[in-house]
Amino acid sequence: MYETLWKKSVTQLARELDIEAAQIRKICKHYSIPLPKSGYWSKLQFGKEIKIESMESVKEYDSIEINLKEPIQNDKDRYLTKLSIKTKEIKTQFPKESISSKKLSNVDPLIVLTGKYLNSSEGQRYLHNGKVRSEEGMIYIEVSKSLIGRALRFTNSFIRLCKLRGHDVIIKGWDTILVVEREEYKIKVREKCTRVITKVHPYKQTDLVPNGKLSLKIDYFYSSEEWSDTKTKSLENQLPKLVAAFELRAQKDIADTKERELMWAEEARLKAIEEKKQGKLRWENKKIEILHEHSVKWNKAQNLFNFIKEIEKQKNLSKKQEDWIKWAKKEAESLNPLYDGIDELINLYEYNDDVDKES
Numbered sequence: 283m284y285e286t287l288w289k290k291s292v293t294q295l296a297r298e299l300d301i302e303a304a305q306i307r308k309i310c311k312h313y314s315i316p317l318p319k320s321g322y323w324s325k326l327q328f329g330k331e332i333k334i335e336s337m338e339s340v341k342e343y344d345s346i347e348i349n350l351k352e353p354i355q356n357d358k359d360r361y362l363t364k365l366s367i368k369t370k371e372i373k374t375q376f377p378k379e380s381i382s383s384k385k386l387s388n389v390d391p392l393i394v395l396t397g398k399y400l401n402s403s404e405g406q407r408y409l410h411n412g413k414v415r416s417e418e419g420m421i422y423i424e425v426s427k428s429l430i431g432r433a434l435r436f437t438n439s440f441i442r443l444c445k446l447r448g449h450d451v452i453i454k455g456w457d458t459i460l461v462v463e464r465e466e467y468k469i470k471v472r473e474k475c476t477r478v479i480t481k482v483h484p485y486k487q488t489d490l491v492p493n494g495k496l497s498l499k500i501d502y503f504y505s506s507e508e509w510s511d512t513k514t515k516s517l518e519n520q521l522p523k524l525v526a527a528f529e530l531r532a533q534k535d536i537a538d539t540k541e542r543e544l545m546w547a548e549e550a551r552l553k554a555i556e557e558k559k560q561g562k563l564r565w566e567n568k569k570i571e572i573l574h575e576h577s578v579k580w581n582k583a584q585n586l587f588n589f590i591k592e593i594e595k596q597k598n599l600s601k602k603q604e605d606w607i608k609w610a611k612k613e614a615e616s617l618n619p620l621y622d623g624i625d626e627l628i629n630l631y632e633y634n635d636d637v638d639k640e641s
Contacts, residue, residue: 283348284315288334291323301350309348361530368526376446382439382518392453393438396420400430411475411490421451422458425473426492433496436518437471440498443525462532470499474510498524500531507531565633572630576619586614 286295287310296303310317316335325332373380386393396416399405400423406414415424421441425433441451450461460467474495481487496517497510509524511517517524590610599607615621 283309284337287315287317292317299350305350309350313348364530365523365526368529369523372443372447372522372525376443376522379439379443379446380522382436382521384435386435386438388438388442390438390441390451392421392451393434393441396423396437397430397434400434412492413473418456419453420458421453422456422470423472424470425496426494429473429492429494429496432518433471433473436496439518439521440524443521444528447525447529449525449528460528462528463536465532465535467528467531468501470501472497472499562633569631576627579617579619583614583618586610586617590614 287306290298292303292306296306307317309315316337322332324330386397389397399417399420400414405417406427410424413424413426414430416422421437423430423433423437444451444460444462449463452459452461457468458470460469473492474497475490476493477488478491479486480489495511497508498517499508500506507527509517509520509527590607593603593610594607596603619627
């Protein structure tokens, strides 16, 4: 296709294949296939010099088969397709549990604990923007008094469906954690608020007022996502879709983690190669230093040996003088880098990671 598009215009190729030219351009954009720039066909027609862009940057598509008539999906479309398939799978597997109960049944112990507190005078003593909020060690629910029952029913149904799919809900202090494929998501069930003007003079003042819309939120400082009641669907009617969304999120996060680990491993490998390269360069400089040191020591040793020989030439040496000569020879030998043999000396010039680190 790449070669054809540099011999025939998009319009001509579309006419021959009986498809829209826009479809070909979408395919080229999606697969990063370069197209001729403006003026290319005029230059080609009049035999002028032309420049053909290479496909070097997109080698992964060299052997792919493309259905030219199949619509190209962007990332959002692909996600929605996966979400639809996953939602249908959950509905089919658990049709009854995919519908939120109108009454609390098979109540999760955490819901029992949370419900008792929210409905108690203690729980309703202090309101946050007109809403009651659960305490530490409970499911995080924050709603107005009139929405407590609905929030408990929805959350109980959501937890039940999650557990049927092999997931879990745990409490860590104030946080409610949904665990999907070992990925942890801090979630909150809360009633959304609308900011309304409560005072105009002498200055405008606004407050957050509960608006009756229930929502489920992933709440992290680096990433948040929220689902809530819509005009056509309540949160309860989105149960399988919510579970499907968390499962797809977990799959993506796991894949992203693996990709990051591979990237970090590659960075570490390249760093190690560079460090070894730099280490060898440092060692080359160090070898020159060692060579000069050995040369100096050898000269000193030779001077000492010559000096000792002159002393040995003296006649009638005493026992004390002979002992001194023995000591002096040992000192000269310790200075001589060739004392242990040429092989031992050359080994000192071999590159070694540990020696480089010490140096």
